[in-house]
Amino acid sequence: MDDWMDDRCRVVPITGAMIVLGSLGEFSCINNIVAAALCGAIVDSAPFNRPVAKVFLGDVGALPIGLLLGWCLLELAFRQHIIAALLLPLYYLADAT
Numbered sequence: 502m503d504d505w506m507d508d509r510c511r512v513v514p515i516t517g518a519m520i521v522l523g524s525l526g527e528f529s530c531i532n533n534i535v536a537a538a539l540c541g542a543i544v545d546s547a548p549f550n551r552p553v554a555k556v557f558l559g560d561v562g563a564l565p566i567g568l569l570l571g572w573c574l575l576e577l578a579f580r581q582h583i584i585a586a587l588l589l590p591l592y593y594l595a596d597a598t
Contacts, residue, residue, distance in 0.1 A: 512570060515589045516540035519573055522585070532576045539569050 516536040523533025543566070549556040558566075570590075578586035 511590075511593060512543045512566060513540055514592065515570060516543070516573070518585075518589055519577065522577070522582070527580065527582065528577065529580075532573050535569055536573050539566065539573075 516539050519528060519536035520533060520540065522528045523530070523536065528536075546556065546558070550558065574586045574590060577589075
């Protein structure tokens with residue numbers, strides 16, 4: 502997997518699952534909005550970050566993404582969805598070879 506796909510393959514499915522949980526009422530409204538905004542920002546930056554990249558995420562972009570993603574996962578765990586909060590960030594390890 503290329504470097505430019507790393508963030509998309511990790512963040513987009515996790516935030517997508519959080520959006521679905523928020524639509525079902527299992528997640529608060531503010532967390533659902535943050536997850537949707539995070540998913541949209543990552544998907545929107547994909548065309549600019551293809552090989553030969555024009556925009557690099559770097560630490561300044563990756564740290565807030567990780568912070569927001571971690572906050573959303575903690576909120577999910579606080580709402581008694583501990584298994585989902587643990588499995589969502591670990592799903593890509595099943596594909597590791």
